[in-house]
Amino acid sequence: MSKRAFEGILEGLKEALAYTKGDHSKGRAVHVSVKPTDIKTARRKAGLSRAAFARVFGLSAATVRKWENGEREPTGAARVLLTIISREPEVVLRAVRK
Secondary structure, three states: OOHHHHHHHHHHHHHHHHHHOOOOOOOOOOOOOOOHHHHHHHHHHOOOOHHHHHHHHOOOHHHHHHHHOOOOOOOHHHHHHHHHHHHOHHHHHHHHHO
């Protein structure tokens, strides 16, 4: 994994953590909006079926389906992870498969 990619992932996770702790005053946390189409796109960029995507990232296939159908919205760190997957799918897959 490149240092740049790692730093991007780390920054995203820090922002997600700050957001969940309510640490909005420091300006570090941002709200990441993820639409159902973004989730499907992220999954497809990763080259994974719903079942495989769920398995790789520790989710239930039903959750992924509900996100993609707009029945539920990902929250907190899941939003950030989905954003990172859509931007750098190869990096994330390498990181979780090692």
